[in-house]
Amino acid sequence: MASLPRVIVKPRRARPFFARHPWLFVTSIARVEGEPKPGSEVEVFSHEGQFIARGLFNPNSAIRVRLYRWDGGALDDEFWAKTVAAAVRLRREILHLGGPGAGYRLIASESDGLSGLTVDRYDRWLVVQFTSLALFERRELLLGLLAQEPDIEGILSRPDRTTAEQEGIRPHEDVFHGTPPAAPVEISENGLTFWVDLKGGQKTGFYLDQRENRRAVAQYCQGKRVLDLFTYTGAFALNALKHGGAESVLGIDSSSTAIEVARHHAVLNQLGKARFESADVFDALETIRSGSDRFGVVICDPPKFARHPRGVEDALKGYLRLNRAALDVLEPDGILVTCSCSGLVERGLFADLIGQLAELSGRSIQILEQRGQAPDHPVSASCLETEYLKCFVCRVS
Structure with a gap:
């Protein structure tokens, strides 16, 4: 059997890959021996000649090799x-x-x-x-x-x-x-029924990673008026009503299609206290702030703000702006639930942002829970970038 092409890692760059990190970026590669085709199998070696792993090569991607097997066996x-x-x-x-x-x-x-x-x-x-x-x-x-x-x-x-x-x-x-x-x-989540559009829905049709968080957040909603921002098809809002005993919920999303589905979900689950409105979230917050409505719980679950490393700084500014506006419609001693699904925004950065929020708003903030994605979205100990979802439950004075 012919030997596989070899990818040689630069000096002092091999340790993460011995530790089973699966992404070998082009910037960590010293040279490629042989002529691997796109998608073909390669062997990866340290600069000193020690075998690391087998992976699949892609000359078109910044992740030049994805690693899959460290025992020397074939990717068969x-x-x-x-x-x-x-x-x-x-x-x-x-x-x-x-x-x-x-x-x-x-x-x-x-x-x-x-x-x-x-x-x-x-x-x-x-x-x-x-x-x-x-x-x-x-x-x-x-x-x-x-x-x-x-x-x-x-x-x-x-x-x-x-x-x-x-x-x-x-x-x-x-x-x-x-x-x-x-x-x-039709799927069932926490005793609620939801419709999933497999072809037209966002991502694969539904945000399964927030399942446990939706149930956990509901316990803070008893007797409260709840504002659910970026509600999509209403899952946080409806969990707050069914499992939290919320007094009322208002879900806001820019997608009129998603809002129509959320309204259908309210009828399907016989939760008549749910209201859903299609609007830009920032415009809606400004309208609410200028009036007298205030909420006991505000949930912020926006889409991904950072899609590449150079976008992290702008993403943090976006999260800060969103949460600052959310505090303006939150009652004293209210609960802010704020989420980020941007994997590039690390948990520590997101926690620091909560501290900045306290400073800017002049309100004391206590972090009650720091949650992540559901366990069917596990975090690889060898690739901590897989811990992408942050969900902070905070009490705000």
Whole structure:
């Protein structure tokens, strides 16, 4: 068997990769020996000649090699099958997720040793996103493995267009394998029913990573008027009513389509105290501030503000502006729930931002809870960048 092309790491750059970090950036590479094709298998060595791992090469990406195997074995069909099976076991045997109407993350990319592959399960359907050229080229094998999941009727492969461009994945449309659902898929979360549009919804259709946080935040809402900003299809708001005993909730989102779905969810779950409005969040906060309405709980769960390292500073300014405006409509001794799904904004930076918020507002802030993503979105100890979601529950004087 012919030897594989070799990628040699620069001096004093190899330690993270021995520690199983899966991203080898082009800036850490000294040279490439051989002529690996896009998506092909390579071996990675330290500058001193010590074997580190096997990975998949992509000359189009800043992540030049994604690492998958550190024991020297091949990245063959058996390896992919075992790695997918390990991810499934976590959800089924340890987290005990599943059953009719279940919605959860089945494969969480780097966190499951499958860098570049995200899979969410919604009842009897899977939604797959490839963010790696190499795994996209192995999609028939991977989709075949996923099709072996019990009770699966169909698999939708959706492109993440931003990442596809960065990875050099050719443009493609949604592809269905099996039978598509005849209507939006119904899932159950914390005893509530939600509709998920697999093709048109944001990300894979629903924000599964906030499941535990929505239930936890509800306990602070008893008897309170709740404002849910960037409500999307109303999950935080409806959990506050059903499980928290909120006096009322108002959900605001710029997407009129999402708001219509949120209103449907309120009817579906018989939660008539829920109100939803389509508006720009910052404009809505200014309108509320200028009036007399104030809320006992304000929830801020905005979309990702930082998509690349050079955007972190602007993202922090955006979070500060948003939360400063949120405090202006929060009652004394109210609860601020503020979230960031920007992985590039580290938890420490986000905590520092809360301190700046206290200084600017002249109000004391106590952080009651620091939460993260649900356990079906695990954090890899070797790749702490996978801890992307921050959810801070704060009491504000």
